[in-house]
Amino acid sequence: MAVKIFIAADRLDSVLEKLSTKIDLWIPALLKDDKSGPTGFVQYTPGITPAFDRQTTMPLKKLLLPQEETLLRFKYQKDPEGSLKTTIALDDPKEARPTLVFGARSCDVRALVTLDRVFANGPYVDPYYVQRRKNTLFATLVCGQTDSKCFCSSVGGGPADMEGSHLRIVRLEDGYLVEALSKDAQPLLADLAEAPDKSRDQLAAKLVKEASKRQVGDLDTKDCAPAFRNRFQQNDYWASMVSQCLSCGVCTYVCPTCYCFSITDETRNLEGERLRSWDSCMFYHYTLEASGHNPRPTKLERYRNRVGHKFSYIPERYEGLLGCCGCGRCIRSCPVNIDIRQVVGNLKENSNEQ
Ligand code: SF4
Ligand code: SF4
Structure with missing residues (x-):
């Protein structure tokens, strides 16, 4: 009972x-x-x-x-x-x-x-x-x-x-x-x-x-992964969606499904601790390599990675599971009003145009 x-x-x-x-x-x-x-x-x-x-x-x-x-x-x-x-x-x-x-x-x-x-x-x-x-x-x-x-x-x-x-x-x-x-x-x-x-x-x-x-939200998330791949190299598309991004990282800090972290050792004299701290893939330094090369040097590549991670890479790796729970926090908190629903929703719109 x-x-x-x-x-x-x-x-x-x-x-x-x-x-x-x-x-x-x-x-x-x-x-x-x-x-x-x-x-x-x-x-x-x-x-x-x-x-x-x-x-x-x-x-x-x-x-x-x-x-x-x-x-x-x-x-x-x-x-x-x-x-x-x-x-x-x-x-x-x-x-x-x-x-x-x-x-x-x-x-x-x-x-x-x-x-x-x-x-x-x-x-x-x-x-x-x-x-x-x-x-x-x-x-x-x-x-x-x-x-x-x-x-x-x-x-x-x-x-x-x-x-x-x-x-x-x-x-x-x-x-x-x-x-x-x-x-x-x-x-x-x-x-x-x-x-x-x-x-x-x-x-x-x-x-x-x-x-x-109750139906909350009307974003069509079907077939996002192929649509994302189709858009991957269309820099004009990503620029039109996220040119105003400030790379502040707020969207990732408030996101319940973002889990990027970095590890640092803090040592004093002969003792120390290994720390794990939240990081953000929206930061320039997140992917900066020791050689000086950065595979995601601009905000365009970084936001594209964020969308791809949630709507293409995670679903493809984990049998359709989306890396987004639709909480809307990133939309509410973005200082320049970037709306992930718009970016994802437009993936399929005229995606063959260059
Ligand atoms: S709407 Fe999705 S991407 Fe945005 S904060 Fe919530 S879970 Fe993260
Ligand atoms: S919160 Fe908005 S401005 Fe800040 S990194 Fe995310 S998308 Fe860019």
Whole structure:
């Protein structure tokens, strides 16, 4: 039998507080003390108000792929027999605490399917990512606040898509109906709140049904890969689409499916750390080689790579999976209003013209 609870709106704080004693709890919230400022996922502490009303500015990915993390520490030890001999003692921290994300959206959780292919299911498994992934559960909001930039239905998702989610949250007028979708999530709901009454249960089922039917976005993503190949060498096309790009990299930082990173060693005296940090394929230096050669020297090649990666290379490599979840963040955040839907949508338009 399904395990469900109803959390009255005025009891949300106390329920979150109780939940946070069972598990590390993360919620969407303001990142600054400014109601119209950026939002992101933060660890819950009593007093933080969840920001459920709009898509967060920053995506979920930092929970599984932190913006900066230490991969290992090392220490050179002088050998008393000869100061030139050194040994390296490696210490790789991989501990991940059980975590619940409460109030993610379906596009955010679906984006992790792309990251899983790369970090967990590919030929090279990333133990840091996998540890966190295994220990993280997602309570996902059935999305009722799409805006003109969202296009989740165009890329295989939808406002009620629960792929990868462990609990479903349906927002009602007077509170939230939360249902466990997987067995490992059921214990979290024990002793938190009462089961919903019949009328609320029926209303939630109706809202889920309606949200499942809603079509968000009308981008045609069929056959993008061949269309992209056709356009690959048409520099005029790419120039017409992205000439105003500033190479600021914001689109990649806010993107839940972008995962480029760089690795650096930071050493002080005989000790140091190996760090992994987010990088961006929109930066000139990202592909700059030690020889001085840069295979993607202009923004045109860099934006083309970004589109190709999401709509051609990933689908071809991973059986049709798109590298975009349609969250619209890159469109909302681009300072010069470049719209990836327009670039992808136009791939097929008169693509044989040169
Ligand atoms: S490319 Fe844009 S719309 Fe697609 S997942 Fe990334 S930020 Fe979202
Ligand atoms: S956010 Fe816009 S301007 Fe900045 S790199 Fe991306 S496409 Fe270019």
